Amino acid sequence: MMPETVLDRGTTQVVGSESPRMPVVLADLSTGERTVALYASDMPARYRTTDHTQVAAWVLQGVERVGLDEVRRRAAFDAGYRLLARGGHVTPQLTASQEQRFPKAGRLNCADRHAANLNLWVQMSEETRARNGSAAVDGDCPCGGTRSIPLWRDEDATVSRMCPVHAQNAIRAMRPAVDA
């Protein structure tokens, strides 16, 4: 059964009622978490423009199915995989884990698009926004825990880059602050 959805544009909160002890508030779900929940929901795999209340209901359904902790875990691994992939640092092991988590690439893409659109309607809380994109690696990171990925080396020099996952906080701290 779909969780009951209450949408209040004033407070931009959508509350699922599947658990009276710990209601899931959409504003407390990051973009990645919304994507993971959509992937696990009844959302059709072919993208089409959908009313945001329906998309919100799918998100809550996905959280109900998978559990909030697992949604957060998968979202962190997905974010980590995407960060490493952007730099060309994924390994076959990491790709296998990602494909096991999300066997249908088209469905993940569809969930991405719905999650991005939903952000326009139901914003994240400040706290959620601060951790949006938090990443983890499901397996052996190419940085080997050193926070630094070697790109190239010879007798005299080593060129490496900061691990986009394990040095994420340091990288974020170097970026100039952007006011929304």
Ligand SMILES: [Zn+2]
């Ligand atoms: Zn790393």
